[in-house]
Amino acid sequence: MPLYLTNEVSLQLPDELIDKTINIFSLSDDSPSEFSLVIARDQLQAGERLGNLADKQLRQLSSRLQDFKLLRRDDVMIDHHPALSADYQWHSQNGLLHQRQITLLTNEQTKNGRVVITITATFKSTPLPYWEEKFTAILKGLQLRKA
Numbered sequence: 341m342p343l344y345l346t347n348e349v350s351l352q353l354p355d356e357l358i359d360k361t362i363n364i365f366s367l368s369d370d371s372p373s374e375f376s377l378v379i380a381r382d383q384l385q386a387g388e389r390l391g392n393l394a395d396k397q398l399r400q401l402s403s404r405l406q407d408f409k410l411l412r413r414d415d416v417m418i419d420h421h422p423a424l425s426a427d428y429q430w431h432s433q434n435g436l437l438h439q440r441q442i443t444l445l446t447n448e449q450t451k452n453g454r455v456v457i458t459i460t461a462t463f464k465s466t467p468l469p470y471w472e473e474k475f476t477a478i479l480k481g482l483q484l485r486k487a
Contacts, residue, residue, distance in 0.1 A: 344359070359450075359455070361380075361381060362378060362379065363380075364376065364378050365377040365378075372434045372437075374468065376461070376462045377461055379457055381455060382458060384445065390424060390443065394424040397458065398428070398441075401430075406430055406431045410428045412426070418482055422444075423442055425440065426443075436464075437463070438462075441459070442458065442460075443456060443458050444456065446485075447486060461475045
């Protein structure tokens, strides 16, 4: 059984379970804030490329989000690992949102494939320089655990 770690606990989980955890960090509890951060997990299937997975995620977003507009998509490196960065905007019930999504291949391998994390920063309207700098610092400080 693999060891699962959180900030609060560590536990052994059955091999059959798939990690679908999502971490959400926000400036407020009850309403959209000017910045939030979400970390989600996915699996890269055998033979699948990171770019294909990121493109699939963007296609799903474009079909679900009102007035979705892809602004840019780039290959980047995060902690010496290949990643993809995508900036896009869309209209929510609370107005225009801008999101920057990083799709990152990790060192972890499960029976279902290689673990990929998606880190999404959400900005109300246009990203404010203060929060762009904070998000950049978060990414620069990110360290993947060794498998």
